[in-house]
Amino acid sequence: MTESPADRSNSRSGNRRTPPARNGRGESPVTRETVLKAALEIVDRDGVESLSMRRLAEAVGRDPMVIYRHVANKAAVLDGIAEIIFAQLAVDPSAPDWATELRSVANDFRRLALAHPRVVPLLVTRPLATPLGLRSPAVIRPLEDILALLTGAGFAGADALHIYRMVFGFLYGHVLNELQEMVERAEETDEVLRLGLHRLPIGQFPLIRELAPVLASYDGASELERGLDILLTGLAATIPRHG
Incomplete structure (x- = not known):
């Protein structure tokens, strides 16, 4: 079969991505979703400090003024x-077991955090930097659904809010801790050397040096489950439910 010019062109293009649909002026349509997706890709790849409006405009292939039509700053x-x-x-407010559902939500949050480690500081700080009523519905939806889950399980509204704050306070701390770089020299087999603990004065930090094997073998998933066991058991035992 004779190869057509189009076939030859496609063959030369290799794995190049198919260009997106374009508008009548030959330009790809730009939406808020397009802009935010490009921003997420930049942060995932290079970190928050590398994100600028100019770089975002370059990633979208537009003049910066086009970007400002979709995001103010x-x-x-x-x-x-x-x-x-x-x-x-996702939170199921009608789940029959509130503790099991919160455990599932916690594991989902950890999964998202590990998939986007450079975004985690934004997940922890950006909502807190914005008044509740000005936050995106997507950001406050988990709060509403968890409150519905807990009040449906018999907790008073104020207690439900307390549980939410306790669980997410623990969760934020956990993912930040898990994502910290703990190993200095991965090729070392001695845990003290791997963690760089040999730099510490020997006589001043004996317990930390003693726990070097435990510190070096940190398991985020197991640590999360153990923390949730303690937290959820304590909440269930100390906060009364009605009905």
Whole structure:
């Protein structure tokens, strides 16, 4: 079969991505979703500090003024990135077992955090930097659904809010801790050397040096489950339910 010019062109293009649909002026349509997705890709790849409106405009292939039609400023972009991640966090407010559902939500949040480690600081700080009523519905939806889950399980509204704050306070701390770089020299077999603990004065930190094997073998999934066991058991035992 004779290869057509189009076939030869496709063959030369290799694995190049198919260009997106374009509007009547030959330009790809730009939406808020397009802008935020490009911003997330930049942060995932290079970190929050590498994100700028100019670089975002270059990633979208537009003049910066086009970007400003969809997001007011960089702060709005950062809020939007957090919104994308929180929109993937599903809570079933009608789940029959509140503790099991919160455990599932916690594990889902950890999964999202590990998939987007450079976004985690935004997930922890951006919602807190915005008044509750000004946050995106996607960001406050987990709060509403968890409150519905807990009040449906018999907790008073104020107690439900307390449980939410306790669980997410623990969860934020856990993912930040898990994502910290703990190993200095991965090729070392001695845990003290791997963690760089040989730099510490021997006589001043004996317990930390003693726990070097435990520190070096940190298991985020197991640590999360153990923390949830303690937290959820304690909450169930100390906060009364009605009905």
